[in-house]
Amino acid sequence: MSEFWGVVLLAELAFSASDLAQMRFAVSPMWEVGTSFRLLRSGSAHPVHRLWLEQVRPRVTAAGLDRGWLAGLILPSGYVPDFLNPAPAGPAPTLAEELAGIQAAPVDQVRQDLDRLRREQGRLVPRSRSLYAEPQAHLPRIAEEIETYWELALAPYWARIRAVLDADLFHRARQVAEHGAGHLFNDLHASVSWDDDTLRLLRRQRTLSRKTSGAGLLLIPSAFTGPGPLTRVTLPDPPQLAYPARGIGSLWEPRPTTGTGALAAVLGRSRTLLLAELDAPASTTELAQRTGLSPAGVSQYLTALRDAGLVSAHRAGRSVLYARTSAGESILAAASP
Known part of the structure; x- marks a missing residue:
């Protein structure tokens, strides 16, 4: 994964008809x-992700992840080893599938990536040196x-994040269908453009070439991703271009939960109240304090909502965080004016 800002360069990636296909x-x-x-490690108060950072950073710190393996591989800036981003085999790989790809990374690739990390950062932390010795x-x-x-950090929010990503994909697919690939590229980001069968990326730290990437x-x-796209270019995989999805600015905005009376007639007042309160993931204790319901009652209602597929449960240390699923989001949206 390469940062897209830094030295002002122009990178160009040529396309054949086969590449476009x-x-x-x-x-x-x-x-x-x-x-x-990386955003968590930067220590910044991001204007868009501030609420997410405030909720997640204490959990990640309490779990010691700010001092673990990832902390030595994903630094606040600069290169991130490419073996952490295996090429997705399909349109929506699961985390388990991508983790299998990471564990199957060739030893030579892991060491090559760590060599580059050492060159750019000046050193490897002890855990990364151990990884180099025995990948x-x-x-x-x-x-x-x-x-x-x-x-801790993503599963409780995945339904909301995935909805934004899927909406972006729908928009981009429609662009290609209506206007072609050139229009898609020219609308992807201000630093990305398409002309004469070539994709051009401004403010690149590395060059792009078909000689160093797959088709x-x-x-x-x-x-x-931050303000601009990021890339991964590793043979024999196709180059990857991760770009900021549309709609990120409204990602953490509270969802409307007015007009839930009709929903309460179906689910019950307490279950509907809990579903509405889960605009951000919360534990049974937090929900009991906010709603005035007993902890035992909250636990019972959450179990019913989880069995119905409207909420999901995620272990966070000694606590369990509950979050609305995409089905829960849809039901609340349908019940709101």
Whole structure:
């Protein structure tokens, strides 16, 4: 993963008819893992993701993830090892599928990526040096840590994040259908343009070339990439271009929950109240304090909502966080004026 800002360069990636035919979109959990973890490590109060940062940063710190394997691989700026972003095999790989790709990364690739990380950062932290010495022994431990991070930081919010990413994909697919690939590229980001069968990217730190990448192009919408696109270029995979998805600015805005009386007639007042309160993930104790319901009652109602597929449960240390699923979001939206 390469930063898109820094030295002012122009990178160009030529396209043949075959490359255009192999261009595709994908939603990648690991791109959200890497970019969101970097945002957490930066220590900044991001104007869009401020609410998410305030909720997630204490959990990640309490779990010690700010001092773990990922902390030595994903620094606040600069290069992120490419083996952490295996090429998605389909349009929407699961986290488990991408973690399997990470654990299957060739030893030579892991060491090559770590060599580059050492050159750019000046050193490797002790855990990264251990990874360099024995990649096959430590990649499963990195995968376990990523799973822990996912449960704490992204899984409770995934329905909301995924809705934004899917909406972007729908918009881009319609652009291609109505106006062609050239229009899609020229609308993707201010630093991206298309002309004469060539994709041009401004403010690049690295060059792009078909000699160093596979055929086609993978376009990956992301909620956490920052102000500009990021790339991954590693043979034999197609180049990956992760770009800021449309609609990120409203990602964390509270969802309207007025007019839920009709929904309460179906689900019951307490269940509807809890569903509305889960605009941000919360524990049973937090929900009991906010609603005035007893902890036992909250637990009972949440179990019913989870069994109905309207909320999901995620382990966060000694607590369990409950979050609305996409089905829960849809039901609330349908009940609101």
